[in-house]
Amino acid sequence: MSNNVTKRRYKKFLQSGKFADVSQDTLRRAIIKKCRMGNIFLQKNTNDSTKAEDAGLNTKNSNCIVKCDEQEGESKCISFDNSYEAVDNTQDNSMDMVRCIHDESTQWEVRVDGDSSDTDNGECKADYSNKKLLKTSNFNDLLSNPKFLETITTSVDKSPGEIFLILLKLTLLHKLPLSCTSDLFRLVNCIFKESVLPETSYMLDKILNTKTNIEFFGICPNCEICVGKIETFKSSVECDICSFNIDLSKPSLENIFLIIDPSEDITNSINLHSRFYNYVVNERKYDGSIKDIYDGKLYREFVSNLQQNDRSSYITAILNTDGAPTFECSKYSIWPIYIQINEIPIAAILKSSIVCGMWFGKKKPPMNSFLQPLVNKLNELSINGIECNINNVPRHITLHVLIICVDSVARAPMQCHKQFNGKYGCSWCLHPGEWFEGSMRYPILVYYPKERRQEQTVRFMEIVTENEDVQDCYGVKGVSPLINLNSFDIVSSFVPDYMHCYLAGVGKQITECILQKLSIEVIVVDKILKSILVPQQLARFSRPLSDRNDWIAKEWENFILHYSIPLFKYLLEDEIVEYWTLLVDSLYILLKDCITMEELDNADRMLHEFNLKTEKLFTKKAMTFNVHQLLHISASVYNWGPLWSHSTFPFESANHHLLQTIHCANGVNLQIVRYLNYQKCLNILENRIYPHASPKVIQFCKDISQKRIHKSYKIQNVTYLGNTSSIWATMERQGRGLTDVTAPVAGASCLCKQTPCLYKQ
Numbered sequence: 001m002s003n004n005v006t007k008r009r010y011k012k013f014l015q016s017g018k019f020a021d022v023s024q025d026t027l028r029r030a031i032i033k034k035c036r037m038g039n040i041f042l043q044k045n046t047n048d049s050t051k052a053e054d055a056g057l058n059t060k061n062s063n064c065i066v067k068c069d070e071q072e073g074e075s076k077c078i079s080f081d082n083s084y085e086a087v088d089n090t091q092d093n094s095m096d097m098v099r100c101i102h103d104e105s106t107q108w109e110v111r112v113d114g115d116s117s118d119t120d121n122g123e124c125k126a127d128y129s130n131k132k133l134l135k136t137s138n139f140n141d142l143l144s145n146p147k148f149l150e151t152i153t154t155s156v157d158k159s160p161g162e163i164f165l166i167l168l169k170l171t172l173l174h175k176l177p178l179s180c181t182s183d184l185f186r187l188v189n190c191i192f193k194e195s196v197l198p199e200t201s202y203m204l205d206k207i208l209n210t211k212t213n214i215e216f217f218g219i220c221p222n223c224e225i226c227v228g229k230i231e232t233f234k235s236s237v238e239c240d241i242c243s244f245n246i247d248l249s250k251p252s253l254e255n256i257f258l259i260i261d262p263s264e265d266i267t268n269s270i271n272l273h274s275r276f277y278n279y280v281v282n283e284r285k286y287d288g289s290i291k292d293i294y295d296g297k298l299y300r301e302f303v304s305n306l307q308q309n310d311r312s313s314y315i316t317a318i319l320n321t322d323g324a325p326t327f328e329c330s331k332y333s334i335w336p337i338y339i340q341i342n343e344i345p346i347a348a349i350l351k352s353s354i355v356c357g358m359w360f361g362k363k364k365p366p367m368n369s370f371l372q373p374l375v376n377k378l379n380e381l382s383i384n385g386i387e388c389n390i391n392n393v394p395r396h397i398t399l400h401v402l403i404i405c406v407d408s409v410a411r412a413p414m415q416c417h418k419q420f421n422g423k424y425g426c427s428w429c430l431h432p433g434e435w436f437e438g439s440m441r442y443p444i445l446v447y448y449p450k451e452r453r454q455e456q457t458v459r460f461m462e463i464v465t466e467n468e469d470v471q472d473c474y475g476v477k478g479v480s481p482l483i484n485l486n487s488f489d490i491v492s493s494f495v496p497d498y499m500h501c502y503l504a505g506v507g508k509q510i511t512e513c514i515l516q517k518l519s520i521e522v523i524v525v526d527k528i529l530k531s532i533l534v535p536q537q538l539a540r541f542s543r544p545l546s547d548r549n550d551w552i553a554k555e556w557e558n559f560i561l562h563y564s565i566p567l568f569k570y571l572l573e574d575e576i577v578e579y580w581t582l583l584v585d586s587l588y589i590l591l592k593d594c595i596t597m598e599e600l601d602n603a604d605r606m607l608h609e610f611n612l613k614t615e616k617l618f619t620k621k622a623m624t625f626n627v628h629q630l631l632h633i634s635a636s637v638y639n640w641g642p643l644w645s646h647s648t649f650p651f652e653s654a655n656h657h658l659l660q661t662i663h664c665a666n667g668v669n670l671q672i673v674r675y676l677n678y679q680k681c682l683n684i685l686e687n688r689i690y691p692h693a694s695p696k697v698i699q700f701c702k703d704i705s706q707k708r709i710h711k712s713y714k715i716q717n718v719t720y721l722g723n724t725s726s727i728w729a730t731m732e733r734q735g736r737g738l739t740d741v742t743a744p745v746a747g748a749s750c751l752c753k754q755t756p757c758l759y760k761q
Contacts, residue, residue: 160196162697163188165685167197168208169701172678177663177671178205209677213261217373218248221255224366226373230256252667254361259373260676262339262356263386266399268683269352270315273344274390280343281312290595293342293641302402302487313385313395316342318403320651321357322410323364326662334668335359336658337374338651339401346645353654355676360669367413372481382486400487405646407500408625415490416461416480420625424475427494428452428632436620442628443620444612452491458483495636496629498643499652502587503556505626511548511559513618514580518571522546528570534562553649560584579617582610590633590643604634 136142167188171181178201185199198204216230218237222244227237230248237246247253270277286295293299293316303311317339325333337357340349357374359365381399388397404414411427412419419425421440423433431449433440460476461483471477483490515522526544534541542555542563551559565584568577589595589603607630614622633643640646661675662668690698 156192158694158697159689159692161685161689162693164197165682165689165693166697166700168678168682168685169704172675172682173704175657175660175675178674205674208681209674211673211677213264214673215259215261215373216251217257217259218246219255219257219366219369220244220246224369226369229373252360252670257359257365257370258357258669258673259377260356260358260673261377262354262399263381264680265352265354266315266341266386267388268680269341269344269348269354270386270388270390270397273348274388276345277315277343278390281314288597290600290637290641291593292346293645296638296640298489298492298639299402299641302400310398313397314400315386315397316400316402318342318405318646319401320353320405320648321414322406322648322651322655324655324659326360326659326668327665330665331362332360332665332668333362334655334658334662334672335365335370336655336672337370338654340650342402342645350650350653353650355654355658355672358669358672364413368416368478368481371414375481375485379484379486401485402487402493403640403646404482404488404494405497405648405651406494407497407648408629411494414480414482415494416476416478418472418475418477422475424472425625426475426628428491428496428635430474431628434620436623440625441620441623442625443623444615454489454491457490492639495640495646496633497648498587498590498633499553499648501626501629502633502643503553503560505624506583506630507556507560508548508551509622509624509626510580510583510614510618511564513622514568514572514576515545517576520571525567525571529563529567532563532566534558553652560587576617579610579613582606582613586610586630587643590637592642595637595642600634600638603637607631607634 133142133145133147136145142148167181167184170176171184176184182199182201182204185197185204188197189195189199198207216233218227218230219225220227220239220242223239223242225239225241227239227246230251233248233251235247235249237248238244239246246255248256250256251258280294284294286300289295299316302316303314306314319337319339321335321337323333323335325331335358336355338353339356340353342349344352356377357370359370378399378401383398385396385398388395404411406414408420411417412425415427417425417427423440424430425433425440426442426449429449429451431442431445433442435441436443457476460473461479463473464470464476464478480490482488515525518525522545526546529542529545542558543551545559561584565577565581568580572580583606586603586606589599592599611623611627611631614627636646637643658672658675662671664671686701
């Protein structure tokens with residue numbers, strides 16, 4: 001055998017079927033490297049009495065000759081000559097042995113797993129055994145591992161506050177019911193010898209669900225008049241107006257609603273974004289263009305009308321309310337009232353809608369009774385103010401609700417107007433409307449209808465109130481409590497909602513009219529739509545056009561802005577395309593981050609032209625109230641900033657989150673209140689515990705709060721989202737290699753921060 005031995009370097013020695021002289025140092029380094037790669041512990045052993053046979057190694061003479069074979073794709077040691085002979089124990093219990101390598105100068109111990117007679121190494125071996133337990137992927141192996149049934153002796157280095165924070169964050173993240181939350185706390189207490197946290201539902205509710213900021217109000221089911229604040233829940237109360245016996249025994253009844261003081265939430269929000277707030281009220285200047293809500297004409301007039309001392313101590317808000325069905329099999333719905341602070345960053349605005357009222361029942365709330373206590377609370381905050389801490393300086397700040405952004409169904413009862421399907425149903429002008437083919441339409445008039453004004457509307461309310469025989473006056477049906485809201489205009493403070501009007505309204509309606517003119521099937525249109533490469537800005541890809549009845553507003557926005565013109569240019573005649581372009585271009589302008597006055601005038605001109613051509617192309621039947629609202633959208637942008645600064649998108653998202661907190665039909669409003677109070681406590685805990693928490697706890701809380709990207713691929717400085725197979729297939733189809741990554745590929749969103757991805761086929 002020795003004649004066939006050739007001297008080779010260690011890397012050559014690893015080849016299959018080769019022999020080589022291997023020195024002790026090389027062998028030792030190879031074993032150490034192999035141990036490290038296999039997570040095997042190797043340490044120097046000074047005990048000379050250790051026997052090599054115990055480790056499956058037979059000691060021989062000084063030199064070492066090693067032959068390697070490949071078996072099932074793995075290199076395996078077969079024989080050692082003149083030094084050691086390795087025994088293949090891959091099929092037996094070698095993982096439970098202690099392997100020793102012996103020479104004249106030192107001993108090295110390779111510990112793989114299992115127990116050792118050497119008690120000095122017991123802790124290390126137990127640690128590796130626990131790691132092996134964590135890596136077990138087979139249920140039977142898990143049961144057979146002796147460590148699986150042993151008592152855990154690992155020490156705990158987390159405080160009760162950190163554990164409490166983690167459990168509460170998990171509860172709110174997954175919208176868990178109270179019973180499940182209680183079980184989570186009991187689970188933690190079960191792990192320890194003694195209880196470390198409160199665990200009963202009663203104690204958790206007592207600690208976290210304090211109702212000191214909530215007021216309950218009763219409504220007479222007969223005359224729908226608010227009977228006032230409920231101090232104590234009695235069996236019944238007699239109505240002062242109609243003498244009806246009102247049941248007020250439970251706070252979860254349908255004729256009971258609640259008003260929540262928003263002061264604490266506003267304080268936390270302003271304190272968190274104090275630098276941005278200070279920039280808005282003290283440093284920001286108007287440059288003639290419209291970049292945000294602060295550049296709107298009416299917003300600037302509001303600030304200029306404040307006293308000089310108050311111009312740096314105010315906050316403004318947008319108010320919203322809308323019904324959200326709670327159960328699929330019933331008519332019950334919730335009507336939360338939100339306010340949204342304007343003087344904080346837009347990213348925070350989209351996530352921080354503050355609930356300040358709640359109604360739950362089968363019917364819509366009687367708006368006058370529902371809004372009156374809220375108006376009183378908001379007026380109190382506009383006079384007495386809220387205590388905040390701006391850049392570590394205490395400051396007294398007043399709250400002013402300047403805008404109400406709701407859909408057309410909620411707007412009419414809040415203004416005490418007729419609905420859009422009645423005569424004079426427009427909230428901003430005196431267009432009488434016309435009954436046409438069974439519904440109210442708003443055709444083009446030979447004269448331009450007059451705009452409504454605050455003083456005029458109040459006069460109409462007085463006429464209706466003073467004359468019992470008059471049911472309405474130019475669409476005004478009565479007195480709205482909102483006329484008493486400080487700094488609020490009953491006409492101009494209501495804004496058209498572009499989500500319901502522009503996207504899910506006109507966009508959907510005109511698309512249906514256009515598709516009726518097509519001579520091809522919608523399935524063919526779907527194939528063309530699918531072939532369009534979309535830009536990176538799209539947060540949601542639209543579904544096929546055949547599923548348009550199920551599209552949400554964001555999908556309609558994507559279709560209008562990104563898909564529609566390339567699609568319609570391919571399918572329709574130029575006249576229809578030019579008509580549709582008026583809608584697309586005007587929407588694009590009104591959604592820009594910076595709108596000049598020339599662009600705003602151009603958008604207003606295009607919307608008026610679109611209105612005129614709609615009646616010409618699709619007859620008077622297409623002149624719906626949504627189409628008419630387009631005439632008032634440019635004025636809304638002029639008064640209150642770009643469309644994205646006042647829309648119902650954040651409130652619809654907040655409704656979605658509130659609905660997820662409802663777990664049973666009993667006490668729906670109280671379940672929502674519990675969730676809101678738990679959220680407030682979580683914010684306080686984070687501010688109190690994070691400065692002292694371990695990095696592991698902070699990272700865990702951060703990880704569970706973020707949405708993870710499951711499928712991504714990074715090429716140079718570009719990250720693609722999507723299946724890697726579709727990325728490579730598209731790159732191959734486009735003739736692009738790994739180094740050609742200047743443009744995104746189809747089927748994946750691009751996160752490149754250097755250039756906008758606007759490539760299309």
